[in-house]
Amino acid sequence: MRYFRSTPAVYASICSQLDAAYGYPNAETKTQRALPLADDLPTDAQGRVYLAVSADYCDYVLPSEMLPQLLASGAVEEMDEAAYLAVVPVVGP
Amino acid sequence: MAMSPRLLRPRAPSGFNPKTISGLGMWLDATDTSSLTFNGNTVSQWRDLSGNGRHFDQATAAQQPNAVTNTLNGKRTLTFAAGGMESATGKDIARNVGGITMFAVMKKDTTANGILWFASRGGSNAAFRAGFQVTSATWQIGGRRLDADSFDGNSYSATGRLGPAVVSNVYDYASAKAFGYYNGALLVTEDPFHTAGNTSDTDSDYVGIGSGAAATNIFAGYIAECIVYRRSLSEAERKAVEAYLGRKWGITVS
Numbered sequence: 001m002r003y004f005r006s007t008p009a010v011y012a013s014i015c016s017q018l019d020a021a022y023g024y025p026n027a028e029t030k031t032q033r034a035l036p037l038a039d040d041l042p043t044d045a046q047g048r049v050y051l052a053v054s055a056d057y058c059d060y061v062l063p064s065e066m067l068p069q070l071l072a073s074g075a076v077e078e079m080d081e082a083a084y085l086a087v088v089p090v091v092g093p
Numbered sequence: 094m095a096m097s098p099r100l101l102r103p104r105a106p107s108g109f110n111p112k113t114i115s116g117l118g119m120w121l122d123a124t125d126t127s128s129l130t131f132n133g134n135t136v137s138q139w140r141d142l143s144g145n146g147r148h149f150d151q152a153t154a155a156q157q158p159n160a161v162t163n164t165l166n167g168k169r170t171l172t173f174a175a176g177g178m179e180s181a182t183g184k185d186i187a188r189n190v191g192g193i194t195m196f197a198v199m200k201k202d203t204t205a206n207g208i209l210w211f212a213s214r215g216g217s218n219a220a221f222r223a224g225f226q227v228t229s230a231t232w233q234i235g236g237r238r239l240d241a242d243s244f245d246g247n248s249y250s251a252t253g254r255l256g257p258a259v260v261s262n263v264y265d266y267a268s269a270k271a272f273g274y275y276n277g278a279l280l281v282t283e284d285p286f287h288t289a290g291n292t293s294d295t296d297s298d299y300v301g302i303g304s305g306a307a308a309t310n311i312f313a314g315y316i317a318e319c320i321v322y323r324r325s326l327s328e329a330e331r332k333a334v335e336a337y338l339g340r341k342w343g344i345t346v347s
Contacts, residue, residue: 001175022154029132032152036176040307052308054175057155088309 002058003084005048006076011038021062042088050087109337111320114330118186118323119147124168129160136160136171139178147183149302151176156308165257166343170315177304184296187212187222191267191291192325195225196334198342200256201314204230208310210319212297214240222297223264226310227251234262234273238287240295247283249273259338259346265325266292277335277346317342
């Protein structure tokens with residue numbers, strides 16, 4: 001897994017670009033979107049959204065093209081699992 | 094000379110179908126291509142073969158399981174690495190039943206926390222009615238009979254027990270007992286398991302496979318087949334299903 005954070009506006013822009021490129025929502029493949037809804041993601045005190053995504057997905061053509069520029073510009077920050085887990089709520093029975 | 098126990102072991106006949114045992118609630122089989130909706134190499138819907146329509150969905154591409162061919166015994170499995178699937182149509186799976194018997198063929202990558210299958214009520218993962226997960230490096234079976242009950246369960250070590258394996262759990266609410274089996278061997282008993290009776294006559298809030306709600310507690314491994322009966326199977330019935338799964342997936346079960 002890889003772990004990222006960004007502002008809600010940047011995240012929304014990334015989602016829009018991916019959805020447009022992949023043609024989501026797609027009724028035939030029963031896929032609504034590329035990335036999770038922002039409302040379903042953990043956030044920190046600054047309102048930044050945190051995303052965990054598989055390394056395999058990051059290697060797909062479009063994400064792999066977008067990520068370097070996003071990281072270089074600082075619009076998206078990558079972190080390790082520990083930093084991500086510090087924000088994610090613990091759930092369990 | 095005494096007869097070998099292997100010769101006395103119940104043997105599922107070739108052509109065994111889980112439907113032949115009454116009470117089948119849901120049946121997911123990764124080898125059945127007709128039951129899968131693909132989004133490229135990932136799966137957006139895993140349809141229930143029991144006829145009850147308790148299908149599982151994942152509408153977000155990045156969280157869909159990967160369909161990987163030739164994973165186990167030359168067959169396809171679904172790998173859950175970034176999320177799970179939810180059954181919006183299967184929320185009655187654990188409603189007003191005297192028992193739940195869950196089977197799965199699986200392999201988990203590590204002993205990190207991860208949910209294989211669960212039905213919950215009272216807030217996403219936080220109120221298992223019946224569930225099976227790794228938590229604190231143990232395989233935990235447990236749940237609640239009544240909505241007002243607290244969680245009760247028991248566990249066995251997951252170290253060296255990450256599969257490929259046939260796991261079976263019997264939540265015998267009517268008799269207030271629960272049992273967990275790994276490749277057919279009884280590894281954990283919870284007795285008593287709540288008070289005796291049926292589960293509450295209410296739908297679950299969430300029924301999931303491969304992770305908890307909102308991609309929490311991701312299973313991180315593959316699931317090949319998952320079968321859930323809406324009653325406690327007898328020992329003979331349980332062994333028949335285990336034998337079927339063991340034969341199909343090339344796993345030795347006792």
